[in-house]
Amino acid sequence: MFTVFSRWYQERFSDPQAVTLMAILVGFALVIYFAAGLLAPLLVALVLAFLLEWPVAQMLKVGINRTAGASLVIVLFLGIVVLLTFGLIPSVWRQGVSLIADLPSMIDKGLLTIQTLINQYPQFINPEQLDLMVGELKKLLDTQHVLDIAKQLIGYSASLLVLMVYAILVPLLVFFFLKDKDQLISGSKRFFPANRQLARKVWFEMHQQIFNYIRGKVIEIVVVGVATYILFAVMGLRYSVLLGVLTGLSVLIPYVGATLVTLPITLVAFFQWGFSSEFGYLMLGYGIIQALDGNLLVPILFSDAVDLHPVIIIAAVLVFGGLWGVWGVFFAIPLASLVKAVINAWPKTEVETLHGLDAS
Template sequence: MIEMLKNWYARRFSDPQAMGLAAILLFCFIVIYFFSWLLAPLLIAIVLAYLLEMPVKFLTQRIGLPRLLSIMLVLGTFVGITLFIVFVLVPNLVTQTINLFGDLPNMFNGLHDWMLSLPEDYPELVDYQMIGSIFNTGREKILAFGESAVKYSLASLMNLVTIGIYAFLVPLMIFFLIKDKQELMSGFSRFLPRNRTLASKVWKEMELQIANYIRGKLLEILIVGVITYVIFLFFGLRYPLLLSVAVGFSVLVPYIGAVLVTIPVALVAVFQFGISPTFWYLMLAFVISQLLDGNLLVPFLFSEAVNLHPLIIIVAVLIFGGLWGFWGVFFAIPLATLVKAVVNAWPSNEEISVK
């Protein structure tokens, strides 16, 4: 067994380029895994800098504006949009969330009355004991969820100072990341191993894909959220902003997110409209929008940038989401693409022998 491991190590790690790539990947994993809470403002700034680099390049190369002026215009626009979201959309979102929690008892009672009628209509399938057991369990879950929500709200109030610090530091770091990108990359490269040709090859392949993925995913969230909001407004569904935001963010979790977000949409619709033609028309429009997202919008935005099997994507979401939470879910697909690029670029036994 030991001899077999030695042979495998000699085949895969005898190339200095492979060792350099392995060292860089191991170092990045350790830093992000153990110090992500400390580096969170920097990581957020890097993500947003990738997002804003494209409009800066457009203003600089196509319009002919000086790069510093382009950065100031793009960053100012971004800050303005962020302030609009914080002071206009977020209060409405909070209000609709409070209203939804206020209506939950009525929804729960309506569901209880409906389920109590099932033993009369289907006595061979459902009995009153089963209904009582289900509702006792559901009541306990709702109470536990309410306690968790209160604790989370208190924790959020305690983190207002942290949010204030982020609000100041992140735009500042974005400015310097875009303005001094080349100098920062050159300075960072001095701390990397000398044998990094293989790592540079993988990085060049991934840099464009990660940037395109960030822009494409944020654009997908915006488009899906706006279209869903219009559909909900058209049918007069309650809590349209809250539900459309949930639908927009559901695209972060491929396949699974679309299924999960359909549940609250269907529940709110059935309690508001009942099993009526309006309910079915609403659900039909919603399902069509989801199908168009998966079969038209996603291929258009991402093209061949992400060529992964659906099973690999789901496994990547589970693994990286478990490691890094929200950001792990957000970057699950590019991280899986990175793993694929590393595996494809890793020198095989034959390549090492030729060298």
């Protein structure tokens, strides 16, 4: 057994560049896994600087120096954040609180509908099982219980101190990352092994793909969220802002997100209109938006993305989401693409090389 493992190790890790690449990947993974909480402002700033580097680079092409370009981009970015904070978030919060307050009446209406179905089709629905299910549902959706959970989440994730740290440190870090990009990259190279050609090859392969993915995902969130909100507002659906935002954010989780957000939309529409023509038109419009997103918008935005099988995408969402939460879900596809790029770039053994030549 030891001989087999030793032979495998020599075949796979005999190349110093492969060892360097693995050491860099393992080091970054350990730092993020164990120190993500402490380094959260730094990591958020790095992601934002990565996204905002493109407009700064465009300004450099037209003759604006990096300091002025970085300052202008930061001002515009903070302006957008302020507009969202004071324009969108209060509406989402109010509608979320209103939805929680209306849950008891929605449940009562749903129970009446179910009771009617029981009376009409007693042979298909067991009243005892239904009563048990309703009791558990009431416990789960108890208004005070939901409010307590919301208060705990707010207390843990949005404390005043954390918000102040992010509001002050992150913009400063983003500005310095953009302004002093070349100096920071040059200074950080001394902490990496000199023999890192393979790691550089993987990074060059992934750099543009990651940027295209993040940019495309942001555009998809905005387009899907705005289109859904317009549909809901025109139809007069309650909580249209909240449900539009949730629909936009649902694209962060491929395949699963759309399924999860469809349930509250269907329930709200049903409790507002019942089985009526308005309900049918709304669900039809919502289905058209989802179809256009999956069959038109996604191929356009992610035409340069690495082709990954849906099973791999879902597995990546589960794995990286479990490791790093929301950020893991957001970067699941780039991380899966990184794993694929590393496997493709990894030095092949002599046997694999011969097989490749035979296949060609």
